[in-house]
Amino acid sequence: MALNLRQAVVGFLKDRAEQKFTARQIAEWLFETFPEECQEKRAKSQGNYIKSDADLVQQLVAEISSQRPRLQKKHPELKTTEGRPRKYYYSEKSDSAEVAAAESAVVVPTADMNDTKLGEHAMYPLLSLYLWEEFGVYSKRIDEKRSSNKRGPNGNRWLYPDLVGMEDLGADWHQEVRDCVNQYSDKRTKLWSFEVKLLINRSNVRECFFQSVSNSSWSNFGYLVAAEIEGQDTLKELRMLFAAHGIGLIKLDADNPAESQVLIPARERDEIDWDMANRLATENRDFLDYVKLVKQFYQTGEARLADWDVTKEAE
Template sequence: MSRLSQTQKIANWLMENPNQKFTAREIAQAIIKRYPEDYQEKRLNDRFVSEQDFIQQIVAEIGAQKDQIIKKNKKIRWQDKPKPRVYWFDDTRTMGLVNSLVADDLADIEYEADKQQQVKQAQLTEHDLYPLLIRYLASELKLYSMRIDEKRSSNRYGMNANKWLHPDIVAMEPIAETWDQLVRTCVLKGDGQSVRLWSFEVKRSMTRANVREYFFQAVSNSTWANEGYLVCTSIAGDGTEDELRMLSALHGIGVIVLNTKDLSESEILIPARAKTDIDWQTVNRLVVENGDMKEFVDLVSNYYETGRLRVKDWNK
């Protein structure tokens, strides 16, 4: 029987498997397997009807011990979004190297494949996320999207004149698409709303250190739309989500957590505060400066006039 506390067992396991993310359940199963004698007496408790009941108890304990776990080593990290929470030992010096403590496991093909997938996910750039977000918006939210490339802007007023002007993705929601033609005509003639515009700023990961900078970038380039969102693949660190909720309540920008492994599992963590009116003055500024935005507004204008959508023009 070892003399290690459960938090030390967990810390040791994470350090032996650097740069790999584990759920509480995976950690629980690993430490029970490694230290069976330490858990033998506890397992005999009558309230654990099955092995799964016992593992679930250890999972709950790991969740409650989060703060003690990360205090064991300053390189231990955790991340809440996307769910479930994961823990890892951040040792970038050993990324891609074989740790001698897990040499025996390298014969396991599934282990190696999973490790490679984790490395691949960690290497995704913001540009890699754009097509994934566009697919998510099309499949889950039924939006017609376009990428706005800031390189297509004029920059006529100098290097930083357009700083934080451009969103990464813009989208149209044709809310009248399935309406009867008579209703659509009434809406058009009566100055009703048949289209809603969305705007998205994309970041890889949000932490307490960068959350305000990223959020106000989204405020700057996305508040012109009916709905504006800050999109990321993860939210890490104490207080980061609370800070996002406070900022969203003040400024109305929503937050989407994009699950790159399974887009259907992506989550609108904080819904945007929808606005009735579009800030057309800002839209005009974007159109004047950027060719992609001009193309987007041209397609929106065409839909307003004809009510027809050509799928090949969108989601690119």
């Protein structure tokens, strides 16, 4: 009996609704669950390009990926994430309901394939570790709860990023050059801003993006960071918005931060908006502490990891 790939893939995901799997995980399940059908497929292959079981699994991976658009057209409940690796899942929730569910999630292991859900606060140390190891950026959490309320309930809405960062441009410079730049230039650092989201899809993509635009206007680099990005249309929208506003996109891998990806590099702004930085520092104690650390760096030429939110693994 021939393997009905479409039926098998949809059935596998439907039986495990809301759980996410890569094409390779699905292909390996198919190979184990339908051994006779898979060997028949191998025997009927032309061109002698399937020479081993590993080749057969790889062929299944390729076919799952190539059939994805048709599968999703026929089964709208079959959804995918963007980034590396793409994951497939079955959900009858609307896009907005998925966002609400993600934002109310806590760290809880699921039963199948060790998948996990995590809350937004759990992403901050993972992002800090990635920023340090990938870019050498010192990061600091900004807690909006430490802000003044003198402007009213919505007076500071979309004002603060979740994390801020400082990049030491002269980390590898000769000491004499660093001393010279400290005396005669303010180009020793780049300041970064990050807005963190658990899930971005079609229902919240523009809101998330413009929130990042709003709260990163003071910095050299502004990034939107997400644990999950769902749907090709979402990524297309983000690329279009980047062209107009320059906000970058990072796909954070919660299981292995080192495997996180910059899907869209941020466009650099040449100058810091110090008027806006002053407002943030005046309104929020965490941001004021951040400015003090940047000032300290210029005064001493050194940044101590202990002063920043870099995890022990990076030290």
